[in-house]
Amino acid sequence: MAGTDGHHPGEGGGPVIVLVRPQLGENIGAAARAMLNCGLDRLRIVAPRDGWPSESAAASAAGADIVLDKAGLFDTTEEAVADLTRVYATTARSRDMTKPVLDPRGAVGEMRAADPDGAATGILFGPERTGLTNDESTLADVLVIAPLNPGFSSLNLAQAVLMMAWEWRMSGRESFAGRVLETGATRPATRDELLNFFAHLERELDSCGFLRPPEKRPAMVRNIRNLFLRGEPTEQEVRTLHGIVAGLTRWRGAED
């Protein structure tokens, strides 16, 4: 049976998110919000415990009503995935079944390679308390297991949806490269050291009348602080800056 969400494989819009027997409406709404944050809008819901539509889902969707309004409602997980060609099952732990396992980033990389717009791809999420049954996991090609803290791996349902939706979104982009400051023998200044310097400098700038008129002072202070912060001063350099300000202002006391 084809889905009732108005999409067909090939139409695009990223993978289908399938919530299997979700218990709390607020998690359905929060999942819809997380999906739309990441540009996904194809939601299918299998046998929600508290019925459908759901007022608590609408309240927690925070404006993602479009996702809820066109969500497909299904009696069984089989029907919800019938028209898909790739199905991934998110689960907290490995099952006793011979099935490939990938982490979320690896799984999304594979989805993008096999089905670049995700049109015929679905991701299953189980109920809050129990997760997917073995029979439901068996419907999938691949198990997706996030390498979370082994001592605390139970993720909120909407958080799990965000994780996959976010990985999907990022998989379509190039990330910026990292940028590192070489500090040599010294170390980056602490925030406290920088704030002390800013206080010193701004006290002197107030005193010489530079930070006027008063209504412009906040923006001027921000611009000056940003200028110094962009330089990412070291502890050594902050001491130098203190010395510069002290040096530049020494004559003023003498002239008074």
Add this chain to the structure above:
Amino acid sequence: MAGTDGHHPGEGGGPVIVLVRPQLGENIGAAARAMLNCGLDRLRIVAPRDGWPSESAAASAAGADIVLDKAGLFDTTEEAVADLTRVYATTARSRDMTKPVLDPRGAVGEMRAADPDGAATGILFGPERTGLTNDESTLADVLVIAPLNPGFSSLNLAQAVLMMAWEWRMSGRESFAGRVLETGATRPATRDELLNFFAHLERELDSCGFLRPPEKRPAMVRNIRNLFLRGEPTEQEVRTLHGIVAGLTRWRGAED
């Protein structure tokens, strides 16, 4: 001023998560849960609107009480970041300030390179409704902006924390490589086509008594389905499989 969360720069535990003037206790709790999911446990809270400690935070932490119990409470953002050497401000949009901008993955890559255990690194998150003020953003070295859906970019606070905590966790790992199936001129079978084949096969296996005893049937069916799914059959191959089952069972009708 040093934090009151029991950690010192250099002790490890990943970056400090700083929630600036959070409004809802349930978001603080959900953020603590997301942190601990990803192995982070250093939380600092600046001037929470509804006071601290918070019953609603504890309720939504879902067991991450350890994070809440040792969270540091601060009156100002300046105090909360005073002992840090690298500070990142998450924000939904670019500000009118000359400050480096990175996406979450790029920012975390940079954090790892500059401060591998995150000990002296902090990530700021603003209040739910308004985000960080310009003065608060100015405390940071770098703005972190997630490339979300431009038409719907407002992320729940705990979801934003999960995103950064998850990126931190993944930045310490190698992801699995993707895996792609070459299908040539045909296409992967739909789930419906596969389920039709399973129904056909299992009907015949029931009929010949293979799927006995009944209490073992569910596990046997799962194992057989998993075996075929691991092969990732094409539409062409599913038709072949139907032909094989039909061929293998044709004699049975004749013998009856």
